[in-house]
Amino acid sequence: MRISKLLAISLICLWLSSGAYGEGYQLSSKSYDAALPKGMWKGELSFPDVYCATAPSPETAEHLTQAMYNNNTLYRAAIEYPGKILLAVAFSSLPMGRSAEEDVETILTMRRMMQERVKNMPTVLEVSDLRTSFGKTVGIRMNNVKSDTPEVGPFPLGLQMFIPPNGGLFSMSVHRIFARGAVRFEVAAIQIAPQPQTNSTEGEMNDRLSTMVETLTDSLQKCTGALPVRVKN
Numbered sequence: 001m002r003i004s005k006l007l008a009i010s011l012i013c014l015w016l017s018s019g020a021y022g023e024g025y026q027l028s029s030k031s032y033d034a035a036l037p038k039g040m041w042k043g044e045l046s047f048p049d050v051y052c053a054t055a056p057s058p059e060t061a062e063h064l065t066q067a068m069y070n071n072n073t074l075y076r077a078a079i080e081y082p083g084k085i086l087l088a089v090a091f092s093s094l095p096m097g098r099s100a101e102e103d104v105e106t107i108l109t110m111r112r113m114m115q116e117r118v119k120n121m122p123t124v125l126e127v128s129d130l131r132t133s134f135g136k137t138v139g140i141r142m143n144n145v146k147s148d149t150p151e152v153g154p155f156p157l158g159l160q161m162f163i164p165p166n167g168g169l170f171s172m173s174v175h176r177i178f179a180r181g182a183v184r185f186e187v188a189a190i191q192i193a194p195q196p197q198t199n200s201t202e203g204e205m206n207d208r209l210s211t212m213v214e215t216l217t218d219s220l221q222k223c224t225g226a227l228p229v230r231v232k233n
Contacts, residue, residue: 024070024153025069025070025074025153025154025157025158026069026070027067027068027069028068028069028070028071028072029067029068029069029072030067031065031066031067032064032065032066032067033063033064033065034063034064034065035062035063036058036061036062036063036064038059038060039059041058041059041061041064042054042058043055043056043057043058043061045077045089045220047075047091049227049228049230050075050091050183050224050227050230051089051091051183051185051220051223051224051227052220052223052224052227053089053216053219053220053223053224054219054223055079055087055216055219056087056211056212056215056216056219057081057212060081060082061079061080061081062080062081062082063079063080064077064078064079064080065077065078066078067154069154069157073092073093074090074091074092074157075090075091075092076088076089076090076154076155076156076157077089077090078148078154078155083191083194084191084192084194085189085190085191085208085209085212086148086155086189086190086191087187087188087189087212087213087216088155088156088186088187088188088189089185089186089187089216089220090156090157090185090186090188091183091184091185091186092183092184093182093183093184093232094179094182094183094184094232096232100134100135100178100179100180100181100182100184101135101136101179103179103184104135104136104137104138104177104178104179104184105136107138107177108127108129108136108138111127111138111140112127114127115127118161121163122163122167123142123143123144123161123163124141124142124143124144125140125141125142125143125161126139126140126141126142127139127140128140130176132176132178132217132218132221133218133221133222133225134178134179134180134185134221134225135178135179136178137176137177137178137217138175138176138177138178139174139175139176140173140174140175140176140177141172141173141174141175141206141210142159142161142172142173142175143169143170143171143172143202144161144162144163144164144169144170144171144172145159145160145161145162145171145172145173145190146159146160146161146162146171147159147160147173147190148190155173155188155190156173156175156186156188156190159173168193168197169193169197169201169202169205170192170193171190171191171192171193172190172191172193172202172205172206172209173188173189173190173191173209174188174189174206174209174210174212174213175187175188175213176188176213176214176217178217178221180224180225180229180230181229181230181231182230182231182232183230185220187213187216187217187220188213189209189212189213190209191205191208191209193205
């Protein structure tokens with residue numbers, strides 16, 4: 001997902017780190033990139049013994065990228081859709097000695113702290129305590145985020161919030177973070193706001209991205225739930 005050079009230069013620099021895994025991402029495997037012929041891809045996503053899922057609306061998907069980062073400790077699959085939408089699955093191992101429930105609770109606490117820090121700023125960061133079939137789940141919605149650029153990192157691993165100079169809606173991302181066994185997962189979608197905008201643009205983007213993320217989350221949890229629970233060696 002590319003942001004024009006002119007727009008990138010004009011952004012006001014109120015930058016807030018919001019990556020779920022920390023800062024700094026280096027590619028550590030071959031990046032598998034595939035253009036998806038219209039109607040040919042069935043939406044199948046998987047990583048051996050870790051997860052499996054079916055992406056929503058595979059017939060409209062345009063491009064798929066899969067790669068590992070940071071000495072193969074992080075994985076990301078990203079699907080490009082029409083309308084400047086990117087849908088992604090990421091996973092990593094939990095820190096030693098931390099259970100799945102403790103990990104998600106820690107992330108929820110961190111995100112709520114960030115939400116509190118920006119509550120008086122002209123931006124949107126909504127954090128929700130949700131339940132899915134994998135248990136406690138963190139829900140996040142952010143307006144005006146930059147990601148998937150060399151400067152920031154791959155979406156959703158690297159994210160930056162900012163305030164556009166006109167105070168308008170530039171982009172939106174929706175996230176679900178959860179864990180099972182020794183693995184943390186994140187399912188997330190980001191979209192550059194369409195132009196021109198109307199009074200319903202923000203709500204339509206939120207509905208669209210939330211539906212995509214929830215559909216992929218449900219598929220991932222149903223398919224992955226049939227796999228043995230991954231434990232630390």
